[in-house]
Amino acid sequence: MDPIFFIFVLMATLIIAANLLAIYWFGGMLIPIFHGGAPYIPSTQEKAITMISMAKISPTDHVVDMGSGDGILLIEAIKVGAKSATGYELHPGLIKRSIRKINKLGFSKKIEILKESFWDADLKNTDVVLLYQTSPAMNKLKLKLKNELKPGSRIVSNAFNFPNWKPVQEKSGIYLYIV
Numbered sequence: 038m039d040p041i042f043f044i045f046v047l048m049a050t051l052i053i054a055a056n057l058l059a060i061y062w063f064g065g066m067l068i069p070i071f072h073g074g075a076p077y078i079p080s081t082q083e084k085a086i087t088m089i090s091m092a093k094i095s096p097t098d099h100v101v102d103m104g105s106g107d108g109i110l111l112i113e114a115i116k117v118g119a120k121s122a123t124g125y126e127l128h129p130g131l132i133k134r135s136i137r138k139i140n141k142l143g144f145s146k147k148i149e150i151l152k153e154s155f156w157d158a159d160l161k162n163t164d165v166v167l168l169y170q171t172s173p174a175m176n177k178l179k180l181k182l183k184n185e186l187k188p189g190s191r192i193v194s195n196a197f198n199f200p201n202w203k204p205v206q207e208k209s210g211i212y213l214y215i216v
């Protein structure tokens with residue numbers, strides 16, 4: 038084969054592969070937006086640690102992250118001793134990435150990632166809810182959380198607060214609520 042032609046085919050293949058990857062990743066970002074949630078912006082490690090410390094997790098707690106991204110909050114929750122954790126996530130690339138991280142840390146028996154919208158989450162056995170969503174989503178989530186969580190459950194939200202609900206604690210833009 039002509040070496041110039043070979044380089045041309047190779048370059049074209051790489052460009053097509055890069056475009057497909059971009060469509061997969063950024064296209065996946067649109068799925069949660071159409072389901073009334075925030076696009077993927079990860080919590081920093083520092084924010085994740087602050088959120089988990091504000092939740093005051095105990096060894097009997099079941100923790101839920103409504104939009105779990107790459108699993109950072111669930112992993113921190115298990116590291117500090119939560120009994121179990123569930124993440125709801127719709128972006129296929131993030132689901133794969135979080136499962137890879139969870140398996141690598143040996144937490145697969147304690148953390149499950151559900152490819153379901155958090156609007157359908159069953160929260161009756163949940164002690165701690167973690168959030169990093171948008172203002173419009175917070176507005177709607179307030180009703181769901183107040184109706185479904187048991188009294189005493191904690192909710193920790195990164196960056197966004199609930200309208201007309203006073204947090205019991207606020208630290209570095211993170212809000213703690215107790216139902």
Ligand SMILES: C[S@@+](CC[C@H](N)C(=O)[O-])C[C@H]1O[C@@H](n2cnc3c(N)ncnc32)[C@H](O)[C@@H]1O
Pocket residue numbers: 069070072073074075076077078079080081102103104105106107108109110125126127128131153154155156168169170195
């Ligand atoms: C701002 S990111 C936060 C990710 C992670 N919780 C963190 O703190 O790093 C919001 C996440 O919610 C997910 N999401 C948005 N709407 C959702 C829905 N209806 N159901 C499940 N996940 C959703 C997005 O895919 C995204 O990963």
